[in-house]
Amino acid sequence: VLVEFQPQTNLATALQDTRSKVQDGKADLPQAAEEPVVTEVNISEFPVLVVTLSGELPERVLTAAARELRDRIEEVPGVLEGSLQGSRDDLVEVVIDPMKLSSYGLQLDQLIGAVGASNSLVAAGNIEGSEGKYAVKVPSLIETPEDVAALPVVAGPNAVVQAKDIATIRSTFADATTITRLNGKPAIAIEVKKRIGANLIDTLAKVREVSDAYVKTMPQGMNVTYTQDKSVFVNQLLGDLQNHVMIAVILVFIVILYALSGRASLLIGLAIPSSFLIGILLLAMMGYTINMIVLFSLILAVGMLVDDAIIVTEFAERRMSEGMPKAEAFALAAKRMAGPVIAATMTRIAAFSPLLFWPGIIGDFMKYMPITLIVTLSASMLYALVFAPTLGAIFAKAPEHHEDDNRDGWYMAIVKQAVRFPITVVLLTVALLFGVGFAYSKYGAGVEFFPSVEPDYGLLYVHARGNLSLAEMDTATKIAENRMLGWPGIKSVYTRVGKTQGGGQDVPEDVVGVIQYEFIDWRERKSANQILNDLRGVMAGIPGVDVEVRVPEAGPPTGKPIQIRLSAVDPKGLDDKARAVAARIGKVPGVIDISDGLPPPGVDWALEVDRAKAAQYGISPTAVGT
Numbered sequence: 001v002l003v004e005f006q007p008q009t010n011l012a013t014a015l016q017d018t019r020s021k022v023q024d025g026k027a028d029l030p031q032a033a034e035e036p037v038v039t040e041v042n043i044s045e046f047p048v049l050v051v052t053l054s055g056e057l058p059e060r061v062l063t064a065a066a067r068e069l070r071d072r073i074e075e076v077p078g079v080l081e082g083s084l085q086g087s088r089d090d091l092v093e094v095v096i097d098p099m100k101l102s103s104y105g106l107q108l109d110q111l112i113g114a115v116g117a118s119n120s121l122v123a124a125g126n127i128e129g130s131e132g133k134y135a136v137k138v139p140s141l142i143e144t145p146e147d148v149a150a151l152p153v154v155a156g157p158n159a160v161v162q163a164k165d166i167a168t169i170r171s172t173f174a175d176a177t178t179i180t181r182l183n184g185k186p187a188i189a190i191e192v193k194k195r196i197g198a199n200l201i202d203t204l205a206k207v208r209e210v211s212d213a214y215v216k217t218m219p220q221g222m223n224v225t226y227t228q229d230k231s232v233f234v235n236q237l238l239g240d241l242q243n244h245v246m247i248a249v250i251l252v253f254i255v256i257l258y259a260l261s262g263r264a265s266l267l268i269g270l271a272i273p274s275s276f277l278i279g280i281l282l283l284a285m286m287g288y289t290i291n292m293i294v295l296f297s298l299i300l301a302v303g304m305l306v307d308d309a310i311i312v313t314e315f316a317e318r319r320m321s322e323g324m325p326k327a328e329a330f331a332l333a334a335k336r337m338a339g340p341v342i343a344a345t346m347t348r349i350a351a352f353s354p355l356l357f358w359p360g361i362i363g364d365f366m367k368y369m370p371i372t373l374i375v376t377l378s379a380s381m382l383y384a385l386v387f388a389p390t391l392g393a394i395f396a397k398a399p400e401h402h403e404d405d406n407r408d409g410w411y412m413a414i415v416k417q418a419v420r421f422p423i424t425v426v427l428l429t430v431a432l433l434f435g436v437g438f439a440y441s442k443y444g445a446g447v448e449f450f451p452s453v454e455p456d457y458g459l460l461y462v463h464a465r466g467n468l469s470l471a472e473m474d475t476a477t478k479i480a481e482n483r484m485l486g487w488p489g490i491k492s493v494y495t496r497v498g499k500t501q502g503g504g505q506d507v508p509e510d511v512v513g514v515i516q517y518e519f520i521d522w523r524e525r526k527s528a529n530q531i532l533n534d535l536r537g538v539m540a541g542i543p544g545v546d547v548e549v550r551v552p553e554a555g556p557p558t559g560k561p562i563q564i565r566l567s568a569v570d571p572k573g574l575d576d577k578a579r580a581v582a583a584r585i586g587k588v589p590g591v592i593d594i595s596d597g598l599p600p601p602g603v604d605w606a607l608e609v610d611r612a613k614a615a616q617y618g619i620s621p622t623a624v625g626t
């Protein structure tokens with residue numbers, strides 16, 4: 001059951017209320033039903049880095065190294081969890097010899113009962129005396145295989161029958177529940193998840209540092225590989241945006257330098273870094289980090305940050321050209337232009353302010369844009385009215401000539417003609433406005449909120465239904481994996497076989513294998529869409545398996561573009577209707593990767609115990625099940 005809340009809901013309160021309601025509803029569940037579990041799902045629970053260990057080493061050595069590295073990674077501030085994939089839990093196996101069990105006249109229940117009775121921590125109460133009060137505990141936990149071997153099953157006056165007398169005890173591993181491979185070779189993976197609010201780049205840098213330090217202590221022949229590193233994409237994105245900000249600043253400064261004098265251009269150009277500095281400082285005080293939306297907003301604001309400074313500086317230069325001292329000129333400019341500057345800034349702020357009330361998940365994702373624009377525009381107004389006059393009074397220089405030059409000739413000619421025919425200009429403007437809108441609606445490419453970008457990685461889901469063993473899941477997944485290995489444009493392939501819990505990761509229940517792949521640099525390969533289309537063609541036709549190719553979503557995670565939910569008062573027949581809807585949608589041109597939430601089909605075995613006959617043989621239903 002997936003419960004969704006409105007973005008403005010207090011999640012802590014909602015989680016507590018949900019658990020309370022589930023607790024109230026437990027009384028209506030059948031006695032054989034499992035305990036319901038309520039968990040919170042958020043994007044921070046998705047892996048941001050996969051650390052894989054591989055090598056020609058015994059499984060026990062590889063597993064021990066993976067656990068040690070996992071523990072060290074989880075000590076890094078900002079790491080929520082390091083989840084081991086592909087490892088098996090330690091297990092003490094007790095293989096009972098039926099002949100020896102019978103020779104001692106014992107039942108299986110006696111051995112099972114002895115293990116349960118001797119594997120517990122007993123709180124024996126307290127001892128209180130004149131010197132104080134002490135808690136008394138009787139530790140009786142089984143910690144080693146030797147403890148199991150020495151376990152007394154039955155005792156007599158002259159002898160004790162121990163577990164080793166009727167069974168063979170050995171250390172082994174539990175049956176595997178997952179299988180992991182890196183580029184087709186067996187490996188144990190540590191999927192690193194970060195905490196909410198932790199800095200992704202700093203956290204993963206520390207994880208790499210800890211892992212590299214541990215590599216030096218590892219046995220020879222063990223290899224550590226990093227895949228699915230989300231910080232690489234974030235670093236590249238932030239670097240590109242920072243470069244774009246610098247280019248925008250340079251271009252704006254060049255335009256100002258062309259239109260105004262050198263010192264005035266420098267004075268106005270300082271409005272950009274000053275506004276950025278003040279704005280970023282205010283964002284930091286508000287608890288916001290420099291993210292993709294903030295950097296995009298800075299690019300959007302670059303051209304507007306110089307407007308206020310231009311108004312004040314131009315007025316001051318005009319007065320200086322008339323003979324007024326520069327200190328008085330800038331003081332007068334700040335006084336006279338305060339009204340227009342404040343009005344112009346508030347107009348722009350008012351235009352972006354409604355975005356603060358953008359509802360839903362998209363609103364929470366995009367709120368950084370209006371906040372960044374408001375603080376930077378306010379900072380530019382502060383610079384124009386306070387800092388620019390102060391600097392101008394010190395460094396400004398009266399221009400030699402302020403009359404119109406040839407650069408303004410073509411502009412003045414156009415203005416004079418427009419003033420002569422104002423009605424014509426208005427009609428042409430309105431016609432152009434509607435003409436552009438009509439042309440785009442007719443011939444444009446449409447509207448897309450978050451455009452697709454070249455991804456650095458992607459996912460491949462292997463769907464299969466039925467009572468499949470892990471070996472059968474691995475066989476089905478390996479077919480798709482082998483077709484992907486060595487594919488042009490793909491750098492690494494990380495495969496995880498086994499049933500995956502869906503939950504918030506939007507993984508269908510019938511997924512038996514997940515293949516995560518990384519692309520090489522986009523400059524050295526075909527476009528991701530071409531590669532994905534080629535992969536879809538290659539993956540088609542695998543018997544008994546459906547392969548779904550996915551790429552990361554642009555913007556906040558919202559799942560597939562089209563999601564249909566069916567509900568009915570009577571659930572009978574709902575599954576058939578869901579299959580019919582999916583089949584009909586599959587016939588629509590352009591629709592790919594259809595999945596559903598139907599429970600996977602399966603077969604269960606039920607053993608009905610004849611209690612009377614079981615009692616004749618001294619066997620309980622519990623013993624039969626064991």
